[in-house]
Amino acid sequence: MNIxxxxxxxxxxxxxxxWVRAGHTVTFGVRTVENPEVQALVQELGGIASVAPVAGAIASGQVVLFAIPGQAMEATIAAHAAALAGKVVIDAANRIGAATMxxxxxxxxxxxxxxxxxxFSSLGWENxxxxRFGDIQADLFFCGPDGTARAQVEILISDVGLRPVWVGGPEQASLIDALTSLWFTLALGQKRGRHLAFKLLTDDV
Structure with missing residues (x-):
């Protein structure tokens, strides 16, 4: 996929x-293309990763992941609404302190x-x-519309090494955010460490 x-x-x-390791093509959309850290990242990842202004990255992506500061989300969405129309979008940003994350x-x-x-919003990047935690694969709970787009997102979650667990449609976004709050409480509030994840256990597992 082009991401x-x-x-x-x-x-x-x-x-x-x-995702580059899994064979996907990645374009990082940033405000300052010349940023040395971003340029070093692209060089590290080789020929199937690139950097572009935000508008150019969105245009290139089959899937668009938002991993920007939460306070910048609404302005960025509004500014690029036309380019985002019809796209598969992953909201991984947390608007800390807002009515909804x-x-x-x-x-x-x-x-x-x-x-x-x-x-990708309910766990720290370390996960x-x-x-994996020994021989246990961590789960990633997510929500969004059912169908072909959901299958694409599940592939991307699996390609990170996590097991995707779909909890329902967009109306379940606040449920995912509750997991985010739980992660912050356990990992940071109780100082259990940031390499901390969740696992769904059933009789079928």
């Missing part, structure tokens, strides 16, 4: 590395045709870099 990653911080760069309302307002998923 646009908006943002090249710890979340964006960690996922980008995993997710940005589904902004997508509904500005880009109602986008197929928006909430994923994307090391998705």
């Amino acid at each position: 646009a990653i908006l943002g090249a911080g710890t979340i964006g760069s960690t996922l980008g590395r995993a 997710h940005s589904f309302a902004a997508f509904t307002t500005h880009v109602p045709t986008a197929q928006v998923f909430r994923a 994307f870099a090391r998705p």
Whole structure:
């Protein structure tokens, strides 16, 4: 897949590395293309990764991952609404301190045709870099519309090394955010460490 990653911080760069290893083509969309850290990341990843302004990255992506600061989400969505129309979008940004951590309302307002998923928001980046705990594979809970786009997102989650667990449609975004709050409480509030993830256990597992 051609994936646009908006943002090249710890979340964006960690996922980008995993997806390049899995054979996907990644374009990082950033405000400053000349940023030395971003240029070094692209050189590290070789010929199937590139960097572009945000608009150019969105245009190139079959899937667009938002890994930018939460406070920049609505303005970025509004500014690039036309380019995002009809795209598969993953909201991985957390709007800490806002009424909701997710940005589904902004997508509904500005880009109602986008197929928006909430994923990669409920765990720290360390769990994307090391998705296994001994012989146990961590799960990633996510939500978004059912269908072909969901299958694409599940592939991307699996390619990071996590097991995808779909919890339902976009109306479940607040449920994913509750997991995010739980992760912050356990990992940071209780100081259990950032390499901490969740696992769904059933009689079928």
